[in-house]
Amino acid sequence: MIRLQAESIDVAELIDAVRDPAAGAAVQFLGTVRSPDLGRRVVRLEYEAYEPMAIAELERLVQATTQRHVTARVAVVHRLGPVIPGEISVAIAVSAAHRAEAFAACQLIIDELKLRVPIWKREVFEDGANWVEGSSTREA
Amino acid sequence: MDVLFFASLADRAGRKAARVDLPSGADVEALWQRLLVEYPGLRLVGQRPMVACDLQYAAWDRRLDDVREVAFVPPVSGG
Numbered sequence: 001m002i003r004l005q006a007e008s009i010d011v012a013e014l015i016d017a018v019r020d021p022a023a024g025a026a027v028q029f030l031g032t033v034r035s036p037d038l039g040r041r042v043v044r045l046e047y048e049a050y051e052p053m054a055i056a057e058l059e060r061l062v063q064a065t066t067q068r069h070v071t072a073r074v075a076v077v078h079r080l081g082p083v084i085p086g087e088i089s090v091a092i093a094v095s096a097a098h099r100a101e102a103f104a105a106c107q108l109i110i111d112e113l114k115l116r117v118p119i120w121k122r123e124v125f126e127d128g129a130n131w132v133e134g135s136s137t138r139e140a
Numbered sequence: 141m142d143v144l145f146f147a148s149l150a151d152r153a154g155r156k157a158a159r160v161d162l163p164s165g166a167d168v169e170a171l172w173q174r175l176l177v178e179y180p181g182l183r184l185v186g187q188r189p190m191v192a193c194d195l196q197y198a199a200w201d202r203r204l205d206d207v208r209e210v211a212f213v214p215p216v217s218g219g
Contacts (some may be wrong), residue, residue: 031219047218050146050211053195054218078218090219110219118192118211119218120147131148134215 001075014093023095025102035085050118071097144211
């Protein structure tokens with residue numbers, strides 16, 4: 001399951017999508033909008049995507065991940081448009097036979113997503129807004 | 141071919157899309173030089189953006205004869 005959507009993310013749906021009787025571990029990563037950022041109150045983030053390529057890159061990424069972590073099943077959903085503090089912007093659910101693979105696969109996907117997938121966020125503050133460019137090392 | 145701009149690049153270009161006709165044999169670099177003339181706001185871009193041809197990242201010396209859609213993308217910030 002790989003999706004971009006404007007609506008709120010239903011994490012239970014992702015968990016169901018990767019449910020597997022052969023899996024002994026299920027891991028979820030939730031990227032959430034935080035406020036403040038560098039001392040400024042964040043009103044919202046706005047996500048824009050090059051949608052067909054974002055889907056293509058996510059598919060390539062999931063394929064590379066499951067080739068490397070062979071028992072892993074993966075679901076990824078990313079929001080588009082406005083997302084407010086406290087809400088989930090991206091959710092990744094992984095199931096795998098054992099926890100080492102589940103954690104590793106989940107980490108690989110979020111790390112690579114933040115480097116390659118053509119999605120951008122714009123931070124909207126009370127007194128201005130700016131595009132965030134590049135993966136911010138302070139978020140790691 | 142169709143050219144797409146995203147995020148801050150779209151702000152600089154003043155638009156999200158453009159149609160450009162290039163001579164045979166032109167590469168991404170040649171396309172970018174043409175765009176700098178048509179949309180001079182792009183000259184303010186600090187570092188060269190990344191480029192994608194038909195939904196795949198490409199090198200700047202990639203020839204465009206068989207390409208339908210080129211996108212110039214600033215450093216990504218998903219997640």
